[in-house]
Amino acid sequence: MKKQMGITTITEDPTIDLALDTLRINKQALVFVNSKRSAEKTAEDISKKIKLEGQQKVELEQLGEQALHALAKPTKQCERLASCIKKGIAFHNAGLVQEQKxxxxxxFRAGKIKIICCTPTLAAGVDLxxxxxxxxxxKRFSSPQGMVWISVLEYEQMAGRSGRPRYDTYGEAIAIASSEKEKENIFEKYVCGTPEEIYSKLAVEPVLRTYILSLIAAEFVTNKQE
Known part of the structure; x- marks a missing residue:
């Protein structure tokens, strides 16, 4: 696949090579991974391969400092995020505060950050x-089965983040396979697959109760009529 697309092999990690190729063609990319830690590590691995200079470096240094000091007392995670942002790379997961997100x-919308390594939560409701x-x-860990394939619906949700009409005439969604056999499985399951039916979890009473209590606690509703 990499040869057909003309992706230059620079490292032993196809994800890093694809990210670097994205920068080479002056585009932007989202890298979806299955955990918060993986999002951070992938962003760090990509950022280590990048060297910047001039005005771009100055602007990203400033953005990195903003991310670092989003908390009164920066954490190790803040430091890792700032270091990545200073290279035009970021990670995005539930561990960040809203200001950092x-x-x-x-x-990213302004074109300053080029690559975001993220968990699937970014696939919903964000136009980038x-x-x-x-x-x-x-694949994602799910107890007690262990590592299981994500749903076709979730795959399409993530793949659909590329080539948004407001920004590009087309986009690319590239899945990483570890073998020829896995590539065939991915193609059959996701490219040729049918999305699962959607159903509301609010039909389950305990879930509905929790949702209503959350709305009350957040003060989105203040009376029975609402």
């Missing part, structure tokens, strides 16, 4: 100018 999303979606992990 908004900084990353706004900077991503030309390329790189699907590093299509």
């Amino acid at each position: 908004e900084l990353i999303e706004d900077s 100018p991503s030309f390329r979606t790189i699907l590093k992990d299509l």
